[in-house]
Amino acid sequence: MTSPDAPTTPAPGPGDPPRAPRPWAALTLVLVLLACGAGLLHRTQQLTGAPALRNHALTDTGATDRVIRDVTGALTQVFSYAPGDTAATRQAAGRLLAGKAARQYAALFGQVEQRAARQRLTLTTHVVRAGVTRLDARGAHLLVFLDQVAQRAGTPATTVAAQLSVVAERQDGTWRITDIRSR
Incomplete structure (x- = not known):
């Protein structure tokens, strides 16, 4: 007796011709x-x-090198200060930052100036590595890795690593940072 689930056509044997492929x-x-x-x-x-x-990030090495040099130099200047010379840092920010980055920096740097003087805090920023992910005639997007060394008078220095996404625009032949985001 056959079960209801059993196939109704016999399986091909060793001497049977192969089945025709199904059109579907x-x-x-x-x-x-x-x-x-x-x-x-x-x-x-x-x-x-x-x-x-x-996107000239990989095809124009001269332009890529220039934006990396300008942006990393700017980051070093605006994120480094000494307790008695925060005015130089503020002036550098005025020249090197624009748009959203300038507004954010201005809002935070007033607090930093007060703390730096009171705590005798020195912050030194070193760019470890920077790469351009997108570059055209007007703007660039960069990924930047940096180390920041904080030193308070009488205490050992502390180093902190940071990773930033940076947008820069070319204004009057100079790259100015317009947006900075911590990653």
Whole structure:
């Protein structure tokens, strides 16, 4: 007696000819190949289209080196101060920061100036590594790793590492930082 779940057609034997492929399997394969081809074509367009071509971060080493040099120099100046010379840091921020970065800095630096004088705090910033992720004629996006060494009078120095996302704009031939975000 056969069960109701048993196949009604016998399995092919060793001498039987192979079964003809089912048309739906071939159609499915064709559709999958077409979808993969369309996806690859779209991705190729993204990588070679106009926005990708405008990103000079990897193709213009001179411009990339310049923005890295300008931005890392600016970060070193605006995030380094001594208790008796915070005015130089404030002036550097006025020259090197713009937009949102300048407003955020101004709001926080008043508190820092008071604390630096009262606690005799010196902060020295060293950029460890910086890379440009996007660069065009007007703006740049950078990822910056830095170490900050804080020294209070009479205490050992403390080093803290930081990672920043920085946006800079080219204004009158100079790169000015317009946004800084801690990562």
